[in-house]
Amino acid sequence: MRRDIFQAIADPTRRAIITLIMLQAMTPNAIAEHFHSSRQAVSKHLRILTECELVKQQQQGREIYYSLEIEKMKEIDKWIDQFRKIWETRFNQLDKVLSTLKKQKK
Amino acid sequence: MNDLLFDFTLDKSKKTAFINREFDADLALVWDAFTKPEILDQWWAPKPWSSKTKVMNFEPGGRRFYAMVSPEGQERWSVQKYSSISPKTNFKFLNAFADENENPELPGSEWDLNFSEENGRTKVSVTIYNESLERMEKMIEMGFKEGFMMTLKSLESLLATLSKK
Numbered sequence: 001m002r003r004d005i006f007q008a009i010a011d012p013t014r015r016a017i018i019t020l021i022m023l024q025a026m027t028p029n030a031i032a033e034h035f036h037s038s039r040q041a042v043s044k045h046l047r048i049l050t051e052c053e054l055v056k057q058q059q060q061g062r063e064i065y066y067s068l069e070i071e072k073m074k075e076i077d078k079w080i081d082q083f084r085k086i087w088e089t090r091f092n093q094l095d096k097v098l099s100t101l102k103k104q105k106k
Numbered sequence: 107m108n109d110l111l112f113d114f115t116l117d118k119s120k121k122t123a124f125i126n127r128e129f130d131a132d133l134a135l136v137w138d139a140f141t142k143p144e145i146l147d148q149w150w151a152p153k154p155w156s157s158k159t160k161v162m163n164f165e166p167g168g169r170r171f172y173a174m175v176s177p178e179g180q181e182r183w184s185v186q187k188y189s190s191i192s193p194k195t196n197f198k199f200l201n202a203f204a205d206e207n208e209n210p211e212l213p214g215s216e217w218d219l220n221f222s223e224e225n226g227r228t229k230v231s232v233t234i235y236n237e238s239l240e241r242m243e244k245m246i247e248m249g250f251k252e253g254f255m256m257t258l259k260s261l262e263s264l265l266a267t268l269s270k271k
Binding site: 085 | 129
């Protein structure tokens with residue numbers, strides 16, 4: 001099943017997990033301690049985040065640590081930036097139209 | 107550049123985009139620029155696209171049926187149905203992509219535009235609520251794919267010229 005990053009961040013728990021592991025890599029148990037939901041539910045969220053390639057796993061001894069894929073987060077930024085640019089362009093065009101109209105009025 | 111306010115935020119959990127912008131013009135003029143088709147068509151489409159309004163009745167229950175036209179002449183139609191209008195203060199509409207016969211592609215997005223003037227400047231606040239995030243992505247693609255492709259094309263021809271040397 002194909003997943004994308006927007007699906008990953010559509011869920012509030014997953015956004016909270018992202019914020020948590022942004023600071024440091026954590027084990028599933030340590031992550032689960034921050035939530036009221038079950039360990040199983042947290043595992044499911046981690047699985048989705050992994051499938052979206054937003055987090056990566058690293059084995060350290062017997063523990064698995066989850067950390068954030070910063071590059072992937074940048075994709076979200078880029079996407080939002082495109083949307084922002086449309087409006088920037090559109091409104092810069094409107095500035096020009098308004099200044100022409102103002103001159104015509106005088 | 108100027109010091110006019112511009113901010114853009116996207117709240118994915120609320121499926122809403124918030125856009126605030128100040129204009130160096132009085133309220134009456136900015137209101138006209140948003141509500142009169144002949145002015146709207148001059149700035150609505152980010153270049154190199156252009157905007158072509160076919161029908162526009164700016165009144166509650168009325169609509170604007172328009173196309174974004176690509177540099178190659180390809181038309182992407184949309185219909186905006188006005189749900190409420192408070193002159194020079196606010197208007198709301200439901201925006202949906204459509205075919206050339208005005209058949210809408212639902213669900214659309216809900217737009218809410220607020221206007222206020224202070225010290226000769228007019229602030230416009232736009233919120234856009236999208237029931238589906240996919241649609242929001244489509245909205246972006248439509249505005250940008252063409253422009254981006256053009257950039258790639260000119261890069262290609264530039265590379266071709268360079269490699270001939």
